[in-house]
Amino acid sequence: MRIGIIGLGYVGLTLAVAAAAKGIDVYGIEINQHIKDCLKENKAHFFEPGLDNLIKRNNNKTLHVVEEFPADISFDAFIITVGTPLKSGAKEPNFEYIKSALMSVQKVYDGSQLMILRSTVSVGTTRRVILPFLSQMCGKEESDILISMCPERTLEGKAVDELTHLPQIISGNNQASVEIAQKLFRMITPCVIEANSLEEAELIKLYCNTYRDMTFAIGNAFCMAAQEFGVDGMDAIEHANYGYARSNIAKPGFVAGPCLEKDAYILINNMPDCDSKNFILSARRFNESLEDMVVRWVKSKVGEPSDSKIIALSGMAFKGQPETSDLRGSSSVYIANKLKAAGYKMNLHDFVALPEELKALNLGTVYNDLHDACANAKALLVLNNHKKYASIMDDQVFHFSKDGFEIFDSWGVCTELYYCEDIKISTLGNMFN
Ligand SMILES: NC(=O)c1ccc[n+]([C@@H]2O[C@H](COP(=O)([O-])OP(=O)(O)OC[C@H]3O[C@@H](n4cnc5c(N)ncnc54)[C@H](O)[C@@H]3O)[C@@H](O)[C@H]2O)c1
Incomplete structure (x- = not known):
């Protein structure tokens, strides 16, 4: 399996490393230069027990930090892990980062890959905001797009450990999406729960x-x-x-x-x-x-x-x-x-x-x-x-x-x-x- 991860923050980096450690070929992109500089030196930009060791072991083997996703290789899935903070001065979610993340796969996304949303969003965002966006981006009907919402539930400070055994919630807009998400997360953790x-x-x-x-x-x-x-x-x-x-x-x-x-x-x-x-x-x-x-x-x-x-x-x-x-x-x-x-x-x-x-x-x-x-x-x-x-x-x-x-x-x-x-x-x- 080969996946692309957009955003190597707390969630994206821990997931990228957990997946790479299980033999999944992981490509990650990140816009923050400090984070990329740390990764060049085989370390995370934050403290998380066990993470630096895993980065060291997998970097440039199954874990690749790249400027953009290579167009000459095929991906099974992309995973969006960018932040979803509240709008400054308001208690409303700001999903601008998600839209910018979607734009960053534009060159390699053709509608055949599963798009997995891992960031936390308000109810309905995956279907009502992201699905039409993807459909427009690749020119395919919404019904032909593969999209999943597979939220992150780990605890900071225990994420590396928890990713390997916490039940993973998966979902999809159709059976094909669910099956790819199942296959991917079963390689990382033994328990996968399919939401309706x-x-x-x-x-x-x-x-x-x-x-x-x-x-x-x-x-x-x-x-x-x-x-x-x-x-x-x-x-x-x-x-x-x-x-x-x-x-x-x-x-x-x-x-x-x-x-x-x-x-x-x-x-x-x-x-x-x-x-x-x-x-x-x-x-x-x-x-x-x-x-x-x-x-x-x-x-x-x-x-x-x-x-x-x-x-x-x-x-x-x-x-x-x-x-x-x-x-x-x-x-x-x-x-x-x-x-x-x-x-x-x-x-x-x-x-x-x-x-x-x-x-x-x-x-x-x-x-x-x-x-x-x-x-x-x-x-x-x-x-x-x-x-x-x-x-x-x-x-x-x-x-x-x-x-x-x-x-x-x-x-x-x-x-x-x-x-x-x-x-x-x-x-x-x-x-x-
Ligand atoms: N921190 C946690 O433990 C945790 C746990 C569960 C869920 N979540 C949710 O997961 C999401 C991510 O949280 P986080 O703590 O990892 O945020 P974060 O800010 O640490 O990481 C997001 C990363 O995405 C990068 N980014 C933004 N736009 C990008 C783009 N277009 N291309 C490439 N990289 C881009 C940012 O530079 C940043 O490094 C949020 O929705 C959060 O609510 C977080």
Whole structure:
């Protein structure tokens, strides 16, 4: 089998490498020069366990990064993996990247190859937007085009592993499309699930992420509700869950990242006004509201901003477990922007994110060491749940225990610090108590 992948970002590169590792002949195109430069050196442009090794093993063998798809070889399928962000300033999906991806296969696409959409789109996009586009591009009837929607559902930080065993959702506009998609994904993963339609496949992807979003919203809402009664929200949730299988209330925390921040909006995008839509939207908005709550906490503990009131922010990547360097859609970045707008000066730190990417945010001074970031600060915000926070108490602990220093340990992960009585710590569970 030979496939062409359009876009070698998080999704495209991990899929390209997983397919190449199974002997599929993979050609990938990418418009970002930095990504191509990294791949020339056999490495990914982001941190993903196991990925660099696989690139090294397969690059220039079954994995080919090319400027454009060669016209003298035949492809069984093309896979679109470009981003589908929300339009800037609006909560609506922007599918311009998909259209540009389709244009980039124009020279080699003749309607005989399967076009697989892997990017996340609103329900109906594959049939109503992409299918007519392809038909026009190659001059064939829509009924003769082969198109599939096969969404990506891996977790960043575990993608290389998950791609080889997660059930893969496939779909097609006709039986021939389904069969090619089946054949391709069966070479990568043992379990392939055929959705009843392109629309069902689109919906499944959106359900998976929106379900997570809404589940976390329940934990966050319960956590804040507890504080209305003067009760610690994190403790109440932990004790409600303990040994009681029927309670699995999510631990409170930021619900972020390039997918969770947008997929609920993509799901409701073309949904008529109804109670389901309002329900989904209110969960998303509740999760987003946590960012303003942190700004309120800073104001209440540190007071109004001034040059001497520096706030240290650590955990800038959108999640700590599994660890990632990804800053896209990170609540920490949104919080930093809100603090900057409020007039606070900041020091930034992360255990995994690349310092040059943190510097490019232009939100504060970047430190490689957490204790250095706290040295001249009035408060520390620990904003993701990286495992290293459990053991940050070293010989520089005086930065945490200095007079008036406040710590906001959003996820309650700085476990060692809780043994030290003179360190003042708040969490999402008691931030307003
Ligand atoms: N990141 C994840 O873990 C994840 C998981 C599931 C689904 N998704 C979905 O998958 C899609 C891709 O997400 P991502 O995180 O990989 O995005 P990304 O931005 O990391 O990757 C997309 C890549 O496509 C490239 N690109 C854009 N237009 C191009 C073109 N015309 N030709 C060649 N390359 C082009 C971009 O430069 C970029 O590198 C999105 O719809 C996202 O919602 C992402």
